[in-house]
Amino acid sequence: SFGNDKLVKFKQKNAYELSRTVAEIFIPIDAIAERVSSVKYDIVDKDTNNVITPTGNLKLKLETPNPIDTLPDLIYQMMFAKLADGNSYVYTKTPDSIVNPTVDNITNIWNLDPSRTKAILKKNISNPFLMKSVTDLIDYYRTFFFVEHDIKPRYVLHRTPLGITSSGMGLSPLFACEKNINNILAVYQARYNVYAKNGTAG
Secondary structure, three states: OOOOOOOOOOOOHHHHHHHHHOHHHHHHHHHHHHHHHHOOOOOEEOOOOOOOOOHHHHHHHHHOOOOOOOOHHHHHHHHHHHHHHEEEEEEEEEOOOOOOHHHHHEEEEEEEOHHHEEEOOOOOOHHHHHHOHOOOOEEEEEEOEEEEEOOOOOHHHEEEOOOOOOOOOEEEEHHHHHHHHHHHHHHHHHHHHHHHHHHOOO
16 A cells, blocks of 8 residues: 555565566466466376366366356465465365365365464474475464364365475565566555655645
C-alpha cells in the first residue's frame, strides 16, 4: 500500500502480494504460469513410458481437484507461487482417520497461499544432511484458509526452486531483480505522493 510516506521495498514477506498487485511483476509471471497451465498433461507409466488412462478417484481429482479449481487452475496457482514467492504448497486432503492414505482416499487437492503458509521446524534437528524424509525437518505447516490450520508435512508437496533455507522455506526468485523492483516501487510511491498532496493539480 502506498498510502503513507514510508517507502515500500521488496522483501520475501511481500513478494507474493507485490506479484499480484504490481503490473510489471505480475505480467511476466502470469504469462509463464498461463502457458504452463494450458499444456495438455498425461499420466505416464515411468517404467514403460505408456500413457495411462486415469480411472476412479484419480480421474475425478484430475478433472476437479477441489470444488473451486480445475487442474489448469491448480497448475497455474502452483507455478505462480513458485515464481513469485519461491514456495508452492500443494495440499492433498485426506481423512485424518486413514493411517496410510492413497490416491483413492484424496478428497480434495488445494494450493496453499504461500504468503499465509509457514513451515514449523522440529524443535530438535540433529543433522539435516542425514534426514530421510521432510518430516525429519518440518513438524507441520501452518496455513490460513478462512481459519488457521496445522497440516502434517506428509500431506503437503512443498517445492522451492532455489532450495530450502534455515527457516524451512525457499527464497523468491524475484530477488534476482530486487533493485529493479525497488526502482519501480519508488516511482509509484513518488507518483502517489504527488497525487495525494496536490490533488487534481498533480
